[in-house]
Amino acid sequence: MGFFKEFPLETQRITMPEDSNGDATPRRQLESGITLLKRYLIQDVIGVGGMGSVYRARDLHFPNVVKLVAVKEMINTAPDPLIRQTIVQNFEREANLLATLNHHSIPRIYDYFTEENRSYLVIEYIHGKDLEAIISGNDGFLTEEQVLTWGIELCEVLSFLHNHKPDPIIFRDMKPSNVMIDHNGEVKLVDFGIAKTFQFGQKGTMIGTEGYSPPEQYRGEATPLADLYALGATLHHALSRRDPRMEPPFSFEERPIRKINPGVTAEVDAVVTRSLQYNPEDRFQTAAEMKDALLAAAHKTGILSKVTTTISQANGIKPLWKFKCEDEIRSTPLYYQNTLFTGCYDNNLYAINAGNGEFLWKYPSEGGIVSKPVAFDDNIYFGSEDHRLHVVGARSGKVVWTYYTNGPVRSSVRIAEGHAFLGSDDKYLHAVNLNSGRAAWKFETSDPIRSTPFVANELVYVGNEIGDFLTIDFRGELKWRFRAKRAITSSPVIDKQLVLFSSLDGTLYALDHRNGFVVWRFRLGKGSISSPCVVDDIVFVGAADGFIYAVEARTSKELWRFRTDHQVTSSPAVYKDSLYCGSVDGYLYCLEYRTGRLRWKFGTEGQIIGSPLVYDDIVYVGSTDNQVYALLA
Amino acid sequence: MEFFRKLFGGQVVKEVDTATTAPLTDQQIQSILHGTKAQFDLQQLVAASGQSVGKQRELNEDSLLALTATLAGNSGSLPFGIYIVADGMGGHQFGEVASNVAIRIVAGHIIRKFQSYLFSIKPSPPDESLQEIMQTAVRDAQKIIQTEAPSSGTTLTAALVLGQQVTIAHVGDSRAYHIYPDGRVEVVTRDHSLVKRLEELGHISPAEAENYPHRNVLYRALGQGEILEADVFTVSFPQAGYLMLCSDGLWGVVADQDMLKIIREAPSLQRACQNLVEAANTAGGPDNISVIIAQMIG
Structure with a gap:
């Protein structure tokens, strides 16, 4: 086969500074329209794995009906011809074994064959979704009832495999992506250990699917008890929505299901916890035993018969006091010297005794107040939709001075270094000298500023409604700028090296506060x-x-x-x-x-x-x- | 002075006068001078590296890459560096190919993302976040290792230095350290090894870990597994200190305090790297040794 001669060339090819592996023909996917063995017409790729792809194909032996099959491809990339041969032999042996299995939760194997360096397994096509996709496709938690039903069915099929004669069959790779839920809601176990023969690992570098495997499997031991641990890990993932592959191995104890999903009953939690014990002897000893435990938990809590009750928090909490204004309150209150200050849509700033909720005074502006008041030197600073920044004595409620902008002020005020910084719908960031009550400078942006400026490192950080994030120095000059896809109404905060804010574009941003480089972005479900x-x-x-x-x-x-x-x-x-x-x-x-x-x-x-x-x-x-x-x- | 006399009755001052300190070595004086003299206007990143096949292996399956750039001008200077250590595994199954692919693909990916920022007349920062760039770089390398060197694997500890931030992508048991002149040696990465995990869980003691039979078993490695979750995080560059990346051929045989001592006493970063490699070899050199040290000056 000439592999030994070719290989050094391979090595050289990768050392060239290029990343395109498009020329790696041996790994190319089959195109739709290709027919294998003159029988299986490839329609589409339905999955990609480490060994090759999985295709949806039509079986042409049934010309009058559309019979779909799944064709799983395994590409033999072993460079050594002897190893390659052994792999194919192992594959055929296992395929023969699997073809004899008859269980409603195991897809039928129809055929297998090898063409050049690719081996194929033709399997029953399942109309459905795998459990991993179901978990991640759901915003909230799956119901306990649902997960329990699947768990019981998985115990049944594992029990079937483990009791196979003459030798038990170990599934070896129990995890959500290997569990399909078909269109009838029934469980199918897919991707048998067969593919594993193509991973001729050495030195035991890695064994099994990290995250779901028990400790002993990392040492190369595959046993029925290892399958049960992995089932427990799968149920844990399904109930808690925490993917164990993203966590260190054997860390389930650090993530108790009920802490994450309080909707799960203690009984079910206990069963899953037991199946995840570090020592094999502390776990369920057979799949049947685990199934009985799941059934018992289901009966005891009655969850199999009725829908789970959602958290019903008795509303027993009584406020210490409440205070009624004349219109909606959309802003955040301020506490200062035993007084609570709040702006209101009735145009007033209220001062309320924080201890008992008694009215102290109110100060009328000429517009709604949505900003949060700020206290400095016994004065209260706040913006109003009447275009003004108001400065009012904290005790007297009397105006000290006001400052005009050319638009409604919805941004809150930030006080630093003898200045009040605030944004306005007039598109300017204003720096107002506290002694004179006059603008030290104004920085023009393209859109209204409703975000509250943050001041640190002698810089002012603020966002605006077009999505610009600006950093301006104390002389009023732009230091750096970043553009989000939509408005930044959220107010930035600086923590260590990062400046953090969210945007209407549905992202939480973390930027390097020195230069605006995006250190990370976190996707929120919506703006x-x-x-x-x-x-x-x-x-x-x-x-x-x-x-x-x-x-x-x-x-x-x-x-x-x-x-x-x-x-x-x-x-x-x-x-x-x-x-x-x-x-x-x-x-x-x-x-x-x-x-x-x-x-x-x-x-x-x-x-x-x-x-x-x-x-x-x-x-x-x-x-x-x-x-x-x-x-x- | 009046105040101190009242407090200490005037005696303490005398005592201080008579106190003597151990004389500093020339090297210590050098390093102190080195530290205090460094009042550069231009802040810059410097780095050095060292590597050895070790005393007991025939093949070098480690790969390392160090790339340091300074771009300075009217808009200030922004230190930029890429440092990568990868320790391949898989014996005849191309551990060295895997580690080689890892360093090149990861660095290539990063450079391409920063092409416009570094080299165009109107620089624009990358569209993606630094952490996303590191994630995709690792994903790329993962894919290519799986095709080019199937069944092999490699560790990867890659640091992207940009300004004062270090964004690290990490898989396996190579390490990144923050080493401070005051004597602190902090491991900033977490080993993805079975033995470390068992130790963390308290199933084996640190002493047992030393002699654990499966010391070489990693639970995460580049090139292995379907989903690879690299640890990607951002930390500050160690102020007045060093960022060190190394393979287990170094940290596995040279104790933290010895590494610190070697770095402190070396007249330059290059010599520090050489001496670290030498120390590992003197201790038996059981594995390939790779080390990179970076320092921020100014």
Whole structure:
């Protein structure tokens, strides 16, 4: 075959500085229209694996009906002819064995053959989706009932394989992508260990599918108990939506299912946990035993007969006080010297006694107030849709000075270095000298600025409504610029090296604060105007898809997401070990910030658009039901 | 002074006067001078590397790549560097091909993404994030290794330095370190080895880990598995310190504190690399040795 001579050339070819492997003809996929053995007409590629592709083909032996088959291709890339031959022999031996298996959860094997360096397996075509696609295609959790049903069927088919005579058959590769759910909702186990013969691993570098395999399989032992561990891992993935391939091996204990998905019953959790024990002797000893345990859990909790109940949080939480304004509250309150300040759509800034909710004073502007007030030197600063920045005495409620822009002010004020920085719908970023009440400079952008500027490193960071993110130095000169695909209404925050903000383009961005390079991007389900908050290297943000997200700042990995029933425009606030965030569904949510688990939620009579504020164990939040609430945190 | 006298009764000052310190070696003085003199206007990245087949292997299955660029002008300077160490495995099954593919494909991918930023008249930053670029680079390398050197695998520790940030893509048990002059030696990557995992879980003790029979078993390697999840993360460049990448041929045989000592005492980065390789060989050189050290000056 001349492989030994050819190989050095191969080596040289790759050392050339080019990445195109388009000329690697031996790996090319079959094109549709090609017929194999004059019988199988290739229609389409339905999957690609490490060994080759899987095709949908029509069996031409049945001219009057369209009989579809799946053709799995395995390309023999072993350079050594002897090894190549052994591989083909192993393949044929296993194919013969599999062809004798008769079980409703195992697809039929119709045929196999080898052409040049490719071997093919012709299998029953399954109309359906694999479990991995089902898990990732679903925004929320699969129902426990559903997963349990599949788990029981998988136990049955594993039991069938493990009891095969004369020798038990070990599946070796149990994982969601090898479980198909057909159009009747029935489970099919696909991709038998047969493909494994094509991976002639040496030195035991890697064995099995990382993440789903038990410890002993990494040492090269494939046993029935290893299949059961992998089934447990599969169920864990299906119930928790946490892909074990993204986590270190044997770390399921660190991700208890019920912490991630409180909807799962303790009984089912216990069965999965037992199947994932580190020591084989602590697990179920047979598939039948595991099936019985799953059945028992199902009966005990009654989940097989009725639909799972969703979290029904008794709304037992009573506010410490509430205060009613004359119109909607869309902004975030401020706590300053035992006083709560909140802007309102009735044009007023209210000062309320933070201890008992008593009215202290109100100050009328001439437009709605959606910005968050800021305190500095006993004065309260806030913008209003009347185009002005208002500065009001914190005790007196009397105006100290005002500053005019040429458009409604929806951005909140940032005070730093003797200046107030704020954006306006007049498209300018304003730097206002606190002593004179006059503009030190104005920086013109192309669109309204509703994002609140962030000031650090002698730079001002802000986004605008076209999606520009700008960094301006204290002289009012542009330092660097970045463009998102849609508006940046969210307010940036800087944590260590990163400046973080979300955009209506559905992305949470992390940029190098020095030069604007995108360090990472995290995809949100929908656009976002919620401002991120960072605690313990975790970034929290809400989005219009109704989720509150927690993302690791270093790696941009999602830690958890929590679903509310409407858009989340509110920005999360973290206090002690809880995260507080409002949703347009009207609730204020209190979550455990490390896990995203719901602690409690409190319903208002309107929508929560602004953000909660937590101070001294009390959380304050406004709602479009015109009220501000004070709750025990 | 009045204040101190009140506090210490005037005695302490005398004691300090009489105290003596051990004389510094020439090398220490050199390195101190080296550190304090470096008041460059131009901030720049410098790097050196070292490699050896070791004393017990015939083949060198390690590959390394170090690329350092400085572009400075009116708009300031932006240090840019790509540093990669890959340790191939698979014996006659082309471990060296895998590691070679890994370094070239990954670096090539990064360079192409930065082509416009580095070399065009109107520079534009890449469309993708730094972490996405590293992810796709690893994915590319994974694909190509699977076709070009099937059944082999390689570790990969790749660092992209841009400004003050280091974005790292990591698979396997090569390592990236932050080494500080104050004596801190921090491993910033996490070994994807079975033995490390078992140690993390407390199933075996560090002492048992030393003699564990499956020390060479990785649970993640480039070229292996369908889904490859590389660790990709961004950290700050170690201020006043060193970024070091190396294969297990170095860290497996030379203790952290010895590495620190060698780096501290070497008159230059190049010599530090040479001496590290030598130390590994003196300790038996059981495996291929690769090391890259980078430092930010200015």
